[in-house]
Amino acid sequence: MSTTPPSASPSAAVAAPAPAGGASTTRTRLAALGRAELTLLGRNRNNLFIAVLMPLLMVFLLRSSLGGLDTETLPMGTGAATLIGGTGMIVLLVVYMGLVSSLVARREELVLKRLRTGEASDAEILAGAALPSAAIALVQCAVLTVAGFAVLDVAAPARPDLLVLGLLAAIALMAGLAAVTTAVTRTVESAGLTTLPLFLVSAFGSGLFVPRDALPPLAADLCGLLPLSGVMEFVRAGWLGTAHAGSLLTAALNTVAWGVLTGWAVRQWFRWEPRR
Amino acid sequence: MTPAIEATELRRTYAGGASGGPGARSATRTSRRSGGGYDAVRGISFSVPRGEIFALLGTNGAGKTSTVELLEGLAAPSGGTARVLGHDPYRERSAVRPRIGVMLQEGGFPSDLTVAETVRMWAGCTSGARPAGEVLAATGLAGRERVRVKQLSGGERRRLDLALALLGRPEVLFLDEPTTGLDAEGRRDTWELVRALRAEGTTVLLTTHYLEEAETLADRLAIMHQGRIVLSGTPAEVTAAQPARIRFTLPDGVPAGRLPLRLRAAETAGRVEIRTHALQDDLTELLGWAREEGVRLDGLDARSASLEEAFLDIASRTERQEADAR
Numbered sequence: 001m002s003t004t005p006p007s008a009s010p011s012a013a014v015a016a017p018a019p020a021g022g023a024s025t026t027r028t029r030l031a032a033l034g035r036a037e038l039t040l041l042g043r044n045r046n047n048l049f050i051a052v053l054m055p056l057l058m059v060f061l062l063r064s065s066l067g068g069l070d071t072e073t074l075p076m077g078t079g080a081a082t083l084i085g086g087t088g089m090i091v092l093l094v095v096y097m098g099l100v101s102s103l104v105a106r107r108e109e110l111v112l113k114r115l116r117t118g119e120a121s122d123a124e125i126l127a128g129a130a131l132p133s134a135a136i137a138l139v140q141c142a143v144l145t146v147a148g149f150a151v152l153d154v155a156a157p158a159r160p161d162l163l164v165l166g167l168l169a170a171i172a173l174m175a176g177l178a179a180v181t182t183a184v185t186r187t188v189e190s191a192g193l194t195t196l197p198l199f200l201v202s203a204f205g206s207g208l209f210v211p212r213d214a215l216p217p218l219a220a221d222l223c224g225l226l227p228l229s230g231v232m233e234f235v236r237a238g239w240l241g242t243a244h245a246g247s248l249l250t251a252a253l254n255t256v257a258w259g260v261l262t263g264w265a266v267r268q269w270f271r272w273e274p275r276r
Numbered sequence: 277m278t279p280a281i282e283a284t285e286l287r288r289t290y291a292g293g294a295s296g297g298p299g300a301r302s303a304t305r306t307s308r309r310s311g312g313g314y315d316a317v318r319g320i321s322f323s324v325p326r327g328e329i330f331a332l333l334g335t336n337g338a339g340k341t342s343t344v345e346l347l348e349g350l351a352a353p354s355g356g357t358a359r360v361l362g363h364d365p366y367r368e369r370s371a372v373r374p375r376i377g378v379m380l381q382e383g384g385f386p387s388d389l390t391v392a393e394t395v396r397m398w399a400g401c402t403s404g405a406r407p408a409g410e411v412l413a414a415t416g417l418a419g420r421e422r423v424r425v426k427q428l429s430g431g432e433r434r435r436l437d438l439a440l441a442l443l444g445r446p447e448v449l450f451l452d453e454p455t456t457g458l459d460a461e462g463r464r465d466t467w468e469l470v471r472a473l474r475a476e477g478t479t480v481l482l483t484t485h486y487l488e489e490a491e492t493l494a495d496r497l498a499i500m501h502q503g504r505i506v507l508s509g510t511p512a513e514v515t516a517a518q519p520a521r522i523r524f525t526l527p528d529g530v531p532a533g534r535l536p537l538r539l540r541a542a543e544t545a546g547r548v549e550i551r552t553h554a555l556q557d558d559l560t561e562l563l564g565w566a567r568e569e570g571v572r573l574d575g576l577d578a579r580s581a582s583l584e585e586a587f588l589d590i591a592s593r594t595e596r597q598e599a600d601a602r
Contacts, residue, residue, distance in 0.1 A: 021405040023374070032400020036389060043388045110384025114437075117348055117378035118401045119370070 029120045033128025037102065041132050047101060051094045051136050058093065059086040059144065063152075065209065073214045079152035080239055081211055086144050087235050088208040088228060091170045092199055094137040099130055099178035101191040107182065113273040126266075130175040137171055154239075162248075163238025169255050170231035176262035177227060183269040202228040207236070227262075230254030278362040280448050280479035281324040281347060287355035288317040288342045316342035318503035319356065324481060324496075326447075329474050331494035332483040333583075335591060338500040340483040341381050344452050347481065348378050360448060374403040377446030381453050381483075383437035387426035391417060391436060394425060395443070402444040411439040416465055430457040438466065442473075449473065451482040455489060467493055487583045497583075499590055506590050511583060518581035518589060520555035522562065524548055524573035536565045547575075555580060 022028075041047055063082045066074065074081055106112050106129065115125050148154040157163045177198060185194040203209050205223035212220045212229070223229060233251035236242075291313050317339045324330040332340045346353050349365030349372060358365055365372045385394050392408060399405035412418050415435040420428070428436065434457055441449060451470070455463040463486075470480055470493055484490055490497045491511045498508035507514055525547050526532060532543040538561065541550045552558040559578050566573050 021399060021402070023403040024401055024405075029401045032397050035400075036386065036393060036397035039393055040386050040388050106384075106386065109387060110380075110382055111386055112384070113350075114380060114384040115401070116350060117373075117380060118398065119373045119403060120401045121370075 024119050026124060029124050030128050030131060033115075033120065033125065034131030037129050038132040038135075040102070041098075044102075047098055050101075051098050051133065054093050055086070055090045055140055058089045062086055062089065062209065069214070074211060075213075076211070076240055077154070079148060079154040082152060083144060083148040083154055084211075084232070084236050084239055085208040087141055087167065088170070088202065088206060088232050090137050090140045090144070091167070091174050091231075092202055092208075092228070094140065095130070095133045095171050095174040096178050096181075096198065097191070097195045098133045099175055100181045100185060100195050101188050102133075103129055103179060103182045104185050104191055105188045107271065108187065108274050110273060116272055122272075126175070126179055130171075130178075134171045134175065138167070141167055157239050158241025159238050161238070162234050162241075166231050166234025166238055169234065169259075170228065173227060173231060173255065173258055173262060176259070176266060179270050180262060180265045183265075183271060186275070198227070201226060205229070206232050208232070224250065225254065227254075227258045230258065277326060278359075279323045280326045280328070280361060281322075281330070281481055282359040283323070283343070283347065283356070284321050284359075285319045285356035286317055286321065286343065286346060286353050286358055287315070287319050288339075288346055288351070289313040289315050289354040313354075315503055317346070317353075320498075320500070320503075320505045321356075322498055322505065322508065324479060326479050327474060327477050328495045329470065329480045329482065329493050331490035331497040332481070332500055333485065333487065333490050333497055333587065334483075334500035335485060339503040340500055341452055342503075343500070344450055344481065344483055348376070348450050349373070374444065375447045377441035377444060377449045379434075379437045379441040379449075379451045379454055381456075383433065383440075385425045385433070385436065388424060390422050390424050391428070392421035394436065395440065398440045398443055404445060405443050406445060411442050414442065414469060415439040416462075431459060431462045434458055435462070435466075438469070446478065448479045448481070451480060453483055453485070455484070455486065463489070487587055491583045499587060501590055507586060514586050515581045515583055518586045519551040519553050520578070520580045521585070522550040522552065522555070522559060522576075522578045524576040527572055527574070530569075530571055534569070536561055 041051065059082065062085045063078065066078045066081045066085070069078070069081075071077070076084075103112075103126075112125065116122070120128070145157065149156055181191075181194055181198070185191050205226045206212070206228035207223075208228075212223055215223060230251040230253070233247060234255075237248060320339075320343065322330075332343060334340050345351050346358050347360060347365060349358075349360070349369050352366045360372050361375055363371045365376075389397070391412070395408040395412065399408065408421070409418070412421065415438050417432065417435050417439060420432065425433065425436070434454065438451070438454060441451070454470075455466050458466065467489070470482070474480060482489075482493070494511060496508065496510050497514065498505045499514070500506070507517070509517075526543075528546075532541055532548055535541050535548070538558075540552070541548050543549075550558065550562070555578060562573075565571075
């Protein structure tokens with residue numbers, strides 16, 4: 001119990017001269033919001049499970065399912081396919097699904113509305129919320145890369161620059177799509193359902209479970225239009241170094257187009273407070 | 277010196293009607309619909325000089341919160357202009373925010389963070405943040421630093437919200453129903469704190485539906501009703517415009533018609549009520565008459581006008597107007 005009587009002397013406490021902190025900047029705001037969000041993630045068993053254990057499970061699942069394919073369908077080999085699919089899986093689970101549920105939780109608790117009364121801009125509030133998921137996804141991808149090299153017997157990434165570029169673009173795009181998805185997600189509980197369409201479409205269409213090369217040509221072309229297909233092309237090229245310049249250009253166009261569309265959709269539909 | 281807060285012909289219309297904003301609850305009750313929208317704020321003007329405590333009073337759905345949200349820069353007005361410290365709070369958000377503190381009607385903090393973690397998060401987003409201990413002591417939350425927000429009582433959450441609003445030593449403080457949910461002691465503590473802030477030169481705009489709160493705290497106040505300001509001034513001015521009241525019961529066999537004619541009396545079931553702007557004169561006349569006639573006035577009660585009566589009068593007056601319009 002507190003031994004201090006409530007408001008023993010409010011006027012004295014208010015008037016007390018004290019050294020004030022400096023001006024808040026984008027850096028201090030992102031750090032403060034990201035730190036709070038990381039603390040919250042550590043205290044939420046469900047989100048922690050999605051962010052830490054699920055990717056691990058999915059990578060194992062992916063490896064065993066890909067193991068059944070012959071080398072004709074999967075010329076890159078099971079190991080490389082697991083790493084590429086695993087990277088996409090991490091980004092989807094950790095950034096996209098994780099962020100939808102945490103953003104909805106903050107919105108429903110009126111935290112987003114309260115934050116908007118402060119100095120942080122809208123973009124900073126969203127970026128601050130996404131920081132821990134983005135960091136966790138990056139760490140997991142790094143672990144996956146090392147593990148792939150050591151355990152799965154895959155050569156080191158051929159073009160690490162393309163891999164990193166693809167990964168960062170994937171994280172940004174997934175964070176944006178997560179913000180859009182909150183518009184149709186009323187409760188944290190329903191996030192599992194509302195994130196399912198993009199998860200399934202990406203897993204099967206953007207080369208996570210099955211490499212796009214293994215799909216029929218028409219289906220492969222159509223799937224090339226999916227939001228995650230562009231960034232996955234970069235990730236693939238990063239690992240294998242076999243992309244043609246043409247396919248990377250298409251992939252870049254796809255990513256930029258989805259980026260612009262997502263940005264517009266967030267401005268249009270993102271809700272900062274619960275619907276009453 | 278520019279006023280701290282200036283609202284000119286401020287309007288706020290929610291698109292799509294009842295699903296709109298905080299005031300939309302009453303949309304079905306009142307006739308504030310216009311062209312598919314709901315008019316929560318219908319052209320209000322007022323100005324608050326620096327260092328003043330200004331109270332917006334009104335029933336639920338009067339448009340108080342909708343007004344305050346415009347001044348806080350949470351939404352752009354549908355019409356008119358809002359100025360805080362000389363700036364547009366919505367368009368010039370980055371110029372205004374570091375200088376204001378906001379306490380929403382329903383504050384939101386992550387329930388799994390502790391009090392200390394919440395203050396630290398907010399401090400990172402606040403220029404010139406004061407030490408956490410200082411604001412927590414000022415709001416009576418000292419010693420509660422390690423408690424999770426979800427374990428705080430409703431009143432403690434309001435205090436935490438207030439603590440964060442004070443964190444950046446704001447020049448202008450917006451308090452939307454700051455004492456709702458507080459017990460009597462907590463309410464008095466908050467009043468004392470607000471007065472202390474004014475003594476330091478802070479401008480405070482507060483909304484409340486506690487008349488006592490407005491009467492004791494505010495330098496000036498405005499009563500809102502159905503999106504408009506219907507009465508404003510100092511608490512004394514507002515109450516002075518209202519008649520005082522004398523009430524008593526006449527004994528059986530003494531009809532109200534025998535009362536001195538000059539007094540405008542209304543009788544319901546033997547209980548007489550006199551409304552007057554000259555309480556002393558009329559009371560003297562009444563008592564003199566009663567002594568001469570040997571009439572005993574049971575339950576005699578004479579009182580000056582209060583804010584409460586001004587408030588109730590406004591509410592009933594507009595209800596009558598609405599009934600007449602139908």
